[in-house]
Amino acid sequence: MRDLDLVVEPGEAVGIAGPNGSGKTTLIRTAATLVSTHRGSLEVLGHDAETRDLVATRRAIGMIGHQPTLIPELTLIENLNHVARLAGVDVARIPRALEVVGLSGASDRRAEACSFGMKRRVEIAHLLLTRPQLLLLDEAASGLDESARDLIEALVGSVRQRGGGCIVVSHDRAQLTQLCSRVASLADGRLEKSR
Amino acid sequence: MRFWKQALEIARVDLTVEGRIGSTLRITLPFAVVALMVFPLALDLQLVLVSTIGIGVFWALGILFGMQVALRQSATDTRERRDLQALLGVDPAARFVGRLISGGVLMSGFLFIVLLAMVVLFDPAVPDGGWPVLIISTFLVAIGLTELGTLAGEVTAGLSNRTVLASLIVAPLALPLIIGASQSVGALSRDTGILPWILLLIASDLALAVAGVALAQPLEEATR
Numbered sequence: 197m198r199d200l201d202l203v204v205e206p207g208e209a210v211g212i213a214g215p216n217g218s219g220k221t222t223l224i225r226t227a228a229t230l231v232s233t234h235r236g237s238l239e240v241l242g243h244d245a246e247t248r249d250l251v252a253t254r255r256a257i258g259m260i261g262h263q264p265t266l267i268p269e270l271t272l273i274e275n276l277n278h279v280a281r282l283a284g285v286d287v288a289r290i291p292r293a294l295e296v297v298g299l300s301g302a303s304d305r306r307a308e309a310c311s312f313g314m315k316r317r318v319e320i321a322h323l324l325l326t327r328p329q330l331l332l333l334d335e336a337a338s339g340l341d342e343s344a345r346d347l348i349e350a351l352v353g354s355v356r357q358r359g360g361g362c363i364v365v366s367h368d369r370a371q372l373t374q375l376c377s378r379v380a381s382l383a384d385g386r387l388e389k390s391r
Numbered sequence: 392m393r394f395w396k397q398a399l400e401i402a403r404v405d406l407t408v409e410g411r412i413g414s415t416l417r418i419t420l421p422f423a424v425v426a427l428m429v430f431p432l433a434l435d436l437q438l439v440l441v442s443t444i445g446i447g448v449f450w451a452l453g454i455l456f457g458m459q460v461a462l463r464q465s466a467t468d469t470r471e472r473r474d475l476q477a478l479l480g481v482d483p484a485a486r487f488v489g490r491l492i493s494g495g496v497l498m499s500g501f502l503f504i505v506l507l508a509m510v511v512l513f514d515p516a517v518p519d520g521g522w523p524v525l526i527i528s529t530f531l532v533a534i535g536l537t538e539l540g541t542l543a544g545e546v547t548a549g550l551s552n553r554t555v556l557a558s559l560i561v562a563p564l565a566l567p568l569i570i571g572a573s574q575s576v577g578a579l580s581r582d583t584g585i586l587p588w589i590l591l592l593i594a595s596d597l598a599l600a601v602a603g604v605a606l607a608q609p610l611e612e613a614t615r
Contacts, residue, residue: 264471265472
C-alpha cells in the first residue's frame with residue numbers, strides 16, 4: 197500500500213472496493229494489527245499499532261476474513277465456547293447468539309460437516325458475543341444467502357450504533373453502498389477516490 | 392488468572408481435537424511400535440543383543456517418532472487460527488504454555504506406551520534401580536521435546552515449508568535431551584553418578600520453557 201490515508205470515524209462504516217490483488221486484504225489485516233506497517237503510522241482505537249502491547253487493542257477488533265476460522269473437529273457450539281472462554285465472555289450468551297444466526301438446531305454438528313454459509317454464521321455469532329469496537333469484513337458476504345447477508349448488515353449496523361467503526365471490503369460495490377457511509381476504491385495499493 | 396484460563400482452554404481444546412483426529416495415537420504410535428518390532432531384523436534376529444541395547448533402541452525410536460508428535464501442531468496451526476487468537480486477546484505466552492500442557496500429556500503418553508511395548512517385546516536389560524531413573528528421564532525428555540516442537544512451531548509460523556524447517560531446528564537442539572536421557576541410565580550400568588545427566592535434562596527443560604515464554608510475544612510480532 198502506498199500514499200494511503202484513511203480515517204474511520206466512530207459510528208462510521210467505510211467500504212473499500214477494488215480488483216483482485218489491489219491490496220484490500222492487506223489493508224484489512226493491517227487495520228487488524230496483524231501486519232506490520234513498514235512505513236507510515238497506524239492508530240487503532242486510539243492506540244499506536246506499532247507498540248508491543250497490543251493485546252487489549254486487539255480484543256476490541258472483530259474480523260471476518262476469507263477463510264473461516266472454525267476448528268473443523270469441534271462442533272459449532274464447542275467452537276463458540278472456545279472463542280468465548282479465550283475472550284473472557286460469558287458462555288451463557290452462546291445459545292442466544294446461535295439463535296440469532298439461525299443455527300440453534302445445528303449447534304452439535306461438527307464444523308467440518310457444515311457448509312461455508314453455516315461457518316460464516318458461526319463467525320457472525322462469535323462477533324455478537326465479543327461485541328467489537330472495530331469491525332473488519334473481508335468479502336464476508338461473498339457466497340452467502342440473503343438472510344446471512346442481512347445478518348452482516350445488522351452486525352455492521354449494531355457496531356455503528358454503539359459508536360464503533362467498520363471497514364468493509366467487497367467486490368460488490370452495490371452492497372458497499374448499501375452498508376457503508378462512504379466507499380473508496382483501492383487500486384494497486386492506492387486509495388483512489390471516496391464518495 | 393486470565394493467562395492460566397487461556398492456557399488451560401488452549402490445552403483442553405488441543406486434547407479434544409487430538410482425541411477426535413487421533414494423529415498421535417492412531418498414526419504415529421502404531422508406526423513407532425512397528426519400527427520396534429522390525430528392529431531385530433536389522434540385528435539378524437539376535438534377541439539377546441536387542442535386549443542388551445534395548446533402552447538405547449527405545450531412546451532412538453522414541454525421540455525420532457516423538458519429534459513427529461512434537462511438530463504436529465506446526466502442521467495444523469493455520470494463519471487464520473493464529474489471527475483469531477490474536478484478536479481474542481490471547482497472550483502468546485499463554486498459547487505457548489497451553490500447547491506445552493497438551494503436548495506434554497500426549498508426548499508423555501506416547502513415550503511411555505513405546506517404553507511399555509519395548510519391555511513387552513524385548514525385555515530390555517535395565518540395571519538395578521534403573522526403572523525409576525528411566526521413568527524420570529522419559530518424563531523429562533517428553534517435556535523437553537514438547538517445548539522444542541512448540542518453540543520451533545512459533546519460530547517458523549507463517550513460513551512456507553515450516554514443517555521441514557521446524558524439524559531442522561528441533562533435531563540439533565534435541566541433542567542435550569538425547570545425551571542426558573541415554574547417559575542417565577547408562578551411568579547406572581557404569582556405576583557412576585546419574586545426577587549430572589538428570590540435571591542436564593532438567594536444565595534443558597527449564598531453559599526451553601523460559602525461552603518459550605519470553606520469546607512468545609516477540610516471535611508473534613516478528614511473524615506479523
